[in-house]
Amino acid sequence: MLSIENAVQTLKEKNIRLTPQRHELINILSKGNKHWTVEELYQLLNESMPSVSITTVYNNINLFCELGLVKEIQFGEALSKYEWKKEDHYHIVCSECGEMVDVWYPALKEVEVFAQSISKFDISSHNLQFYGTCSNCEQK
Amino acid sequence: MLSIENAVQTLKEKNIRLTPQRHELINILSKGNKHWTVEELYQLLNESMPSVSITTVYNNINLFCELGLVKEIQFGEALSKYEWKKEDHYHIVCSECGEMVDVWYPALKEVEVFAQSISKFDISSHNLQFYGTCSNCEQK
DNA sequence: GTCTCTGCAAACCGTTTGCAACGCA
DNA sequence: TGCGTTGCAAACGGTTTGCAGAGAC
Numbered sequence: 001m002l003s004i005e006n007a008v009q010t011l012k013e014k015n016i017r018l019t020p021q022r023h024e025l026i027n028i029l030s031k032g033n034k035h036w037t038v039e040e041l042y043q044l045l046n047e048s049m050p051s052v053s054i055t056t057v058y059n060n061i062n063l064f065c066e067l068g069l070v071k072e073i074q075f076g077e078a079l080s081k082y083e084w085k086k087e088d089h090y091h092i093v094c095s096e097c098g099e100m101v102d103v104w105y106p107a108l109k110e111v112e113v114f115a116q117s118i119s120k121f122d123i124s125s126h127n128l129q130f131y132g133t134c135s136n137c138e139q140k
Numbered sequence: 141m142l143s144i145e146n147a148v149q150t151l152k153e154k155n156i157r158l159t160p161q162r163h164e165l166i167n168i169l170s171k172g173n174k175h176w177t178v179e180e181l182y183q184l185l186n187e188s189m190p191s192v193s194i195t196t197v198y199n200n201i202n203l204f205c206e207l208g209l210v211k212e213i214q215f216g217e218a219l220s221k222y223e224w225k226k227e228d229h230y231h232i233v234c235s236e237c238g239e240m241v242d243v244w245y246p247a248l249k250e251v252e253v254f255a256q257s258i259s260k261f262d263i264s265s266h267n268l269q270f271y272g273t274c275s276n277c278e279q280k
Numbered sequence: 281g282t283c284t285c286t287g288c289a290a291a292c293c294g295t296t297t298g299c300a301a302c303g304c305a
Numbered sequence: 306t307g308c309g310t311t312g313c314a315a316a317c318g319g320t321t322t323g324c325a326g327a328g329a330c
Contacts, residue, residue, distance in 0.1 A: 017284060017329050038319085053287040058320065060285095074216040076267075079319075092261050103255050108248070108268075115243050115270045121232050123272035127216075128248075130255045132263035157304055157309060178294085193312040198295065200310095219294075 002085040004030050007069050014067070021056050024048055029070060035081040035091075035100040073100070075129060092130040096137035103130065142225040144170050147209050154207070161196050164188055169210060175221040175231075175240040213240070215269060232270040236277035243270065 007026050011018055028044050029036075036044070042057045061082055064070035073081045075093055081100060090103040108126065116123045147166050151158055168184050169176075176184070182197045201222055204210035213221045215233055221240060230243040248266065256263040 015284090019285065019329070021286075051287085054319095055288080055321085056286055076214040090255075092255055092259055092263065094261065095264070101259055101261070103258065105251060105254060108251075111245060111248075111268070112270065114245060115230075115232055116272075118243065119232055119241055120275040121234065121241070121270070121272040122278055123232065123270050124235070125272075126268060126270045128251070128266060128268045130252065130261070130263050130266045132256075132259075132261040132265075135260040138262055155305095155309090159304070159310065161311075191312085194294095195296085195313080196311055 001033075002030070002069060007064075010067055010069065016063070016067075021045070021049060021052055022060055025057070025060050025064075026069070029064070029082070029084045033084070033086075035073060035083045037079045037081055039079070041082070090128045090130065092132060094134035094137055095131050096133055096140075099134045099136070101134075141173075142170070142209060147204075150207055150209065156203070156207075161185070161189060161192055162200055165197070165200050165204075166209075169204070169222070169224045173224070173226075175213060175223045177219045177221055179219070181222070215240075230268045230270065232272060234274035234277055235271050236273055236280075239274045239276070241274075 004026055007030065008018060011022070024045060025041065028041060038054065038057055038061060041061065042052070042054045045052050045057060061070060061072075065072050065082070069085055070082050071085055073083060073091060075081070075091075078093070078098055081098075087104075088107060090105055091100050092103055093100045108128065112123050112126055115121070115126075144166055147170065148158060151162070164185060165181065168181060178194070178197055178201060181201065182192070182194045185192050185197060201210060201212075205212050205222070209225055210222050211225055213223060213231060215221070215231075218233070218238055221238075227244075228247060230245055231240050232243055233240045248268065252263050252266055255261070255266075
C-alpha cells in the first residue's frame with residue numbers, strides 16, 4: 001500500500017504543486033481502502049472544503065492515475081471507481097448497489113499464455129471481475 | 141450459434157414486428173462472427189438502407205440484447221461492442237485499435253468458488269478480458 | 281513574481297426520450 | 306385499420322475544455 005509520504009514525494013519530484021485540494025484528496029484516497037466514484041470523492045472533499053469544484057476532482061484523480069498513485073476501475077455500464085494504489089488484485093461488484101470488494105487471487109498467467117498461443121495478439125494484461133449480490137442487498 | 145430463423149421465430153412469438161430495418165440488422169449481425177459498435181452497425185445498415193436512423197439502431201440493438209439474440213460487450217473506456225449470440229467465451233481486445241477476437245477457454249468456475257468463499261457476496265458470474273496488441277498494430 | 285492550479289461556464293458526445301408520421305400485420 | 310415502429314430533434318449526464326483570476330512556491 002502506497003504511503004502518503006511517497007505520494008507527496010512523487011509530486012515534489014515532478015514539480016507538481018501540493019495544493020490543499022490535492023492534499024485532502026490524497027488523505028481521503030489513502031485511507032479507508034475503499035473504491036470511490038468521482039461524485040463520492042467530490043462529496044467527501046466538500047465536507048472539509050465546501051468550495052472545491054468537481055472539475056478539480058476530475059483534474060486530480062486523472063493526474064493521480066497518470067502518476068500511478070491511484071488505479072481506475074472500470075466496470076461495464078457503471079461509473080468508474082478509483083482506489084489507492086496497491087498490489088494487483090481482482091474485484092467483486094454487487095449488481096444491485098455497486099458495492100465493491102477486493103479479491104486477492106494469484107494472477108491467471110497461464111490463461112494469458114493460452115490466449116496468446118491461440119491468437120495473433122501480443123497479450124500484455126488481463127482483467128477479471130466477479131458479479132454478484134452483496135450481503136446487504138441479499139437481505140432485501 | 142443462433143440462426144436467423146430462430147431469431148425471427150423469437151420476434152414472432154413476442155409479437156414484435158419484423159421491419160425491414162430489423163431484418164437487415166439481423167442479417168448483418170448473424171453473419172461475420174464479428175464485434176461491432178453501434179456506429180459501425182449504423183454505417184453498415186446505411187449501405188443498404190440510406191434513410192435508417194441511428195436511433196433505430198439503438199432501439200433494436202437494445203431490444204435484441206433483451207431478447208437474448210445479441211450480447212453486449214463492455215470494455216473499459218471503449219464504446220460497447222455487440223456480437224451475435226453464441227456460447228459463453230472470453231475476449232481479447234487490442235489496446236491500439238480496439239480489434240477484438242474470441243477466446244474459448246473453460247469457464248473459471250473454481251475462481252468463482254474461491255471468490256464466493258472469501259467474500260460475503262453471492263457470486264453469479266464473472267468476466268475476463270485480455271488486453272494486448274493485434275498483429276496489424278504490432279507491425280506499425 | 282512566476283507559472284501552475286482552481287473553479288466557473290460552456291462544450292462535448294454517446295445515448296435516451298418525446299412525439300408525430302409511418303407502415304407492418 | 307390499429308398499434309408498434311421509425312426517425313427527427315431535443316434532452317440528458319458524465320466528462321473535458323477554455324479561460325480568467327487565485328495562490329503555491
